[in-house]
Amino acid sequence: MRSETSLRAGVVGLGWAGRQHMDAYSSQADVELVALAGMEADQLALLGDKYGIAPEYRFADWADLVAANCVDVLSIATPTALHAPIAVAALDAGIHVLSEKPMAENADKAQTMVDAARRNSRVLEVSFNHRRRGDVQVLKQIVDAGLLGDIYYAKAGWLRREGIPGMGSWFTRQAKSGGGPMMDIGVHMLDMALHLLGEPDVTTATAATYAEFGPRGKGASAYGLGRKTEVTADDFDVEDLATAFLRLDGGGTLLLESSWAQWIPYDQCYVTLYGSEGGAAIEWGGEPGDPYRKLGIWTEKDGVPAVLTPVVPPDGGHLETVLQFLAIVRGDAPTEHDGAEALVRAKVVDACYASAAKHAEVSLGG
Ligand SMILES: NC(=O)c1ccc[n+]([C@@H]2O[C@H](COP(=O)([O-])OP(=O)(O)OC[C@H]3O[C@@H](n4cnc5c(N)ncnc54)[C@H](O)[C@@H]3O)[C@@H](O)[C@H]2O)c1
Incomplete structure (x- = not known):
């Protein structure tokens, strides 16, 4: 039985990301997961049955879900170039939106999402779940308490040995993904770094991109729906490594790499x-089967060099991201959450790609 205060939720996208949102919504007593959309008929049937979705609310296409007027909140976990059209249509239909990262394939499209949230006074959030990791949360507390003083230099990176997702699928096609690892995983690290640094403006970007593995059909992971087994250079027109040097307002700098x-x-x-x-350094990775996770602080106490190893709280992830989104939707100031912070990330990523194309520094302007 639906209560007065329960929210009706929908999820577009049946891959790994979409399933995280389905699990999160369905774990909440005051949320009803009522609608799903995705093109894989077998997965739609499987997930529809798993979550008890009525047959008339299982859609192959996102537009039919939005038109059905059946949800209050919607998660978007589709190929990236669909985030903006789905979000704008949903927001215009009065639905609050939680989009997966990256926000959109470029900042212009991301801006249309922010505009739609503002004109409809609806919540628009972007799922940057990695900032909810326990180590990031405790480091944020340490930074905000001033233990590190003024942070003038930062480095952030996510590097894979062999992890091209969805080889030959939308992931490796620029028109659908907007780009390679910078767009996909670099943006998580950019989000974490800017979050930890207290959201300084990025003033300039100097970046370079490379594609040494994908065009040769090398470096694929098993990840993603719809990936191809036979891959040609035509299936891959994004970078597989990106490196960037970002100048920050106030004189700080951030080195960002992703592969x-x-x-x-x-x-x-x-x-x-x-x-x-x-x-301070957060590190995670390691040999498969022997993953490590470390957070260390190097400072001094009364002139004595000191190393701190903070106690790290449990990780948050998609569940916490969805819960925060729901709290904002139910909260007093939902319209302050219009996607503006995520738009900043999209602008920085755009500037990095522009710099890589020009072989020159790019200013992000006022
Ligand atoms: N936050 C994270 O940790 C995280 C992790 C993985 C992926 N992602 C993001 O989530 C998004 C999806 O990634 P994924 O790995 O789950 O992708 P995927 O390729 O596995 O799944 C994409 C889904 O979108 C659906 N889709 C495509 N066109 C559609 C349409 N017209 N109507 C309805 N559904 C449609 C597909 O049918 C499929 O179910 C991407 O933006 C990705 O960057 C985020």
Whole structure:
């Protein structure tokens, strides 16, 4: 029985990301997961049955879900170039939207999402679930308490040895994804770094991109629906490694790197902060089967060099992202959540690609 206060939720996209949102909504007593959309008929039937979705609310196409007027909140977990059209249509239909990252394939499309949220006074959030990791949360607390002093330099990266997702699918096609690892995983690291640094403006970007594995059909992971087994250079027109040097308002700098495939011993993820009073490093990765996760702080206490190993709280992820979205939807100031912070990330990524194309520094302007 639906209560007065329960929210009706829908999810577009049946892949790994969409399923995280389905699990999160269905775990909440005051939310009813009522509608799903996705093109894989077998998965739609399977997930529809799993979550008890009525047959008339199982859609092959997202537009039919939005037109059915059956949800209050909608998660979008489709190929990236569909985020903006779905979000704008849903927001215009009065639906609150939680979109997967990256927000859109470029900042212009991301801006249309923000505009739609504003004109309809609806919530628009983007799922940056990695900032809800326990190590990121505790480091944010440490930074905000001033333990590191003024942070003037930061490095963030997510590097994979062999992890091109959905080889030959939308992931590796620029028109549908907007780009390679910078768009896909680099944006998580950019989000984490800017979040930890207190949202400084990025003033310039100097970046380079490379595609050394994908066009040769090398470096694929098993990840993603609809990937191809035979891959040609035509199936891959994005980068597989991106590196960027970002200048921040106030004089700080951020070095950002991301790769889907690279000759390295194992996957690595890190955020390193260098402040006037201390340094900090988050690291996770390691050999398969022997993953490590570390957070360390280097500082001094009364002139004595000191190393702190904070106690890291449990990780948050998609569940916490969805719960926060629901709280905002139910909250007092939902319209302040119009996607503006995610739009900043889209603008920085655009500037990086522009810089890589021009072989020159690009200014993000006022
Ligand atoms: N936050 C994270 O940790 C995280 C992790 C993985 C993926 N993602 C993001 O989530 C999104 C989806 O990624 P994925 O790996 O689940 O992709 P996927 O390819 O596995 O699934 C995409 C889904 O979109 C559906 N779709 C495509 N066109 C559609 C249409 N017209 N109508 C309805 N459904 C349609 C497909 O049928 C499929 O079910 C991407 O933006 C990706 O960047 C985020």
